Amino acid sequence: MSVHSSSVIAPGARVPGSCTVGPFCAIGPEVVLGEECTLISHVVLDGRTRIGVRNTFYPFCSIGVPPQDLKYKGEPTECEIGDGNVIRECVTVSRGTVGGGGITRIGSNCLLMAYAHVGHDSRIGSDCILANSATLAGHVIIEDYVTLGAFCPVHQHCVIGAHAFIGGGTIVTQDVLPFSLTSARRENKAFGINKIGLQRKGFSPERLERLQKAFRVLLTSKMNTAQALEQLRGMEGEDVALLVRFIERSQRGVIK
DSSP states (O other), X not given: OEEOTTOEEOXXXXXXXXOEEOTTOEEOTTOBOOTTOEEOSSOEXXXXXXXXXXOEEOTTOXXXXXXXXXXXXXXXXXXXXXXXXEEOTTOEEEOOOGGGTSEEEEOSSOEEOTTOEEOTTOEEOSSOEEOTTOEEOTTOEEOTTOEEOTTOEEOTTOEEOTTOEEOTTOOBOSBBOXXXXXXXXXXXXXXXXXHHHHHHTTOOHHHHHHHXXXXXXXXXXXXXXXXXXXXXXXXXXXXXXXXXXXXXXOSSOBOO
């Protein structure tokens, strides 16, 4: 194992020999690291934190630290991170709280850019990007393949649907539709499908056309949401069905 002499690994921590721990890092006693992880320097890993393989942590990030919640009294809650993630400078990820399920979870192959914050009990899927200073309050759910732009605050208990793209500076206070483009430049509203992102993920022209028709019903018709849902239920395609299910289970309402 390559561990710089200035770093501190507490007794009880599990750090495989394939990992690299650079200068001035601190790893707590309940941390479990997977193979081939790299801590570049000044990284703090704390709490009951389980981390998968081939993750890279840049300087001054703090992972698994206590939640920023005044109700938290030191209960043994957790943080879980998958494989192949890149955690850039000064990112903070809080562990869970008892009232929120006890765990904060991040999937695999995500990029968390500098100064992003993942609040307690949040869940991030795989293949997501949180740009610089994107901030998640507690209990936020982000599904797979989401891009959250720079300086985007997300209100607690919001859900961001799969394949959504949220432009920089957008304030998210309701659920974000899957497959959608949402932007502060459009008064914090959804204005269509994330066509370029979906094409990059291999969506066929037929799938894109069905989604475009569905979004026209939702966003540009004169129907209210209940009326639009009735029409969407009669349309073909699993993507449209996923969109309908997302809206039906929304607790905060959706941005449209």
